[in-house]
Amino acid sequence: MILRSLECRFLTIALCDAAEPWQLGSQDAATPMMQGIIDLHHDIFFFLILILVFVSRMLVRALWHFNEQTNPIPQRIVHGTTIEIIRTIFPSVIPLFIAIPSFALLYSMDGVLVDPAITIKAIGHQWRASTQPYEYSDYNSSDEQSLTFDSYTIPEDDPELGQSRLLEVDNRVVVPAKTHLRMIVTPADVPHSWAVPSSGVKCDAVPGRSNLTSISVQREGVYYGQCSEICGTNHAFTPIVVEAVTLKDYADWVSNQLILQTN
Amino acid sequence: MSTTAHKVATQAAARTKTTGKRPPSVLREIVYGMSLGLFAGYLWKLHHWNNQRRTREFYSLLDQGKITVVADEPSPGAGD
Numbered sequence: 001m002i003l004r005s006l007e008c009r010f011l012t013i014a015l016c017d018a019a020e021p022w023q024l025g026s027q028d029a030a031t032p033m034m035q036g037i038i039d040l041h042h043d044i045f046f047f048l049i050l051i052l053v054f055v056s057r058m059l060v061r062a063l064w065h066f067n068e069q070t071n072p073i074p075q076r077i078v079h080g081t082t083i084e085i086i087r088t089i090f091p092s093v094i095p096l097f098i099a100i101p102s103f104a105l106l107y108s109m110d111g112v113l114v115d116p117a118i119t120i121k122a123i124g125h126q127w128r129a130s131t132q133p134y135e136y137s138d139y140n141s142s143d144e145q146s147l148t149f150d151s152y153t154i155p156e157d158d159p160e161l162g163q164s165r166l167l168e169v170d171n172r173v174v175v176p177a178k179t180h181l182r183m184i185v186t187p188a189d190v191p192h193s194w195a196v197p198s199s200g201v202k203c204d205a206v207p208g209r210s211n212l213t214s215i216s217v218q219r220e221g222v223y224y225g226q227c228s229e230i231c232g233t234n235h236a237f238t239p240i241v242v243e244a245v246t247l248k249d250y251a252d253w254v255s256n257q258l259i260l261q262t263n
Numbered sequence: 264m265s266t267t268a269h270k271v272a273t274q275a276a277a278r279t280k281t282t283g284k285r286p287p288s289v290l291r292e293i294v295y296g297m298s299l300g301l302f303a304g305y306l307w308k309l310h311h312w313n314n315q316r317r318t319r320e321f322y323s324l325l326d327q328g329k330i331t332v333v334a335d336e337p338s339p340g341a342g343d
Contacts, residue, residue: 035318039315046304049307050301050304053303054300057292061292071286219322220333221332
């Protein structure tokens with residue numbers, strides 16, 4: 001009962017999909033991939049706590065017992081076969097318990113089990129105007145042009161009330177929730193990295209290469225990220241914003257964008 | 264004078280000083296340390312399971328439609 005009341009005091013539920021000041025933990029998961037990453041971190045942290053507490057206690061107790069008044073006669077332990085075997089095998093078993101869930105997550109992240117419904121290409125551009133064009137290749141306007149748009153960062157001195165400083169963009173990447181997406185990430189110039197922490201995505205944009213990642217956002221919301229590979233002077237001012245909406249709203253958005261593009 | 268009686272008395276006195284004080288047991292310290300470590304790890308696991316339960320409950324309520332993450336937009340022209 002005491003534990004439960006303690007837990008209630010320390011835990012709060014507030015969806016965190018952007019970086020917060022003095023943040024300690026991860027952002028809230030919006031995809032199964034991110035939830036798996038958080039669970040793996042918790043599994044590994046259990047072993048970290050176990051080792052930290054055990055080693056700290058042994059150190060403190062060794063210093064405590066090193067006292068001429070209370071323990072004048074030192075022990076003459078030279079070796080102990082049993083303890084040496086135990087202290088060799090036990091620490092080698094711990095990485096095994098860490099590796100199993102780690103590899104399970106790694107291979108599940110790579111495997112594409114469901115055919116993605118939508119393909120979005122994110123093309124990293126160096127910061128001539130902090131652009132990060134997106135291309136929805138599945139949709140073409142009447143003149144056979146793919147749906148493309150630029151995504152400029154909102155300048156620091158021009159945000160609206162409620163907007164996050166240096167995280168907002170003028171055109172967000174709109175995606176349908178609960179839909180499998182294929183993201184193709186490539187740059188036009190120097191290396192970049194398309195990262196959205198709450199989706200558990202960090203995909204490097206390497207010149208001459210198209211990297212592929214799959215995401216499936218489980219809830220509607222706005223998710224913020226930033227370029228995660230040094231790309232020049234304005235590397236820190238290249239935000240990424242993904243807006244997950246219902247399927248109906250997404251269809252409306254696509255048709256509006258195609259109309260705007262045609263006009 | 265170093266008589267036999269004197270030697271026996273000295274040894275008895277020396278023994279008396281340390282009588283009743285057992286040296287620290289390495290095995291006992293290891294057991295206590297592991298127990299403490301496992302208990303601390305158990306507390307962390309409680310936090311993890313609680314987090315998982317709350318996440319499951321959140322998505323369950325979201326799927327049932329009892330809660331929403333979409334904020335109500337003000338009607339157009341309301342702020343004009």
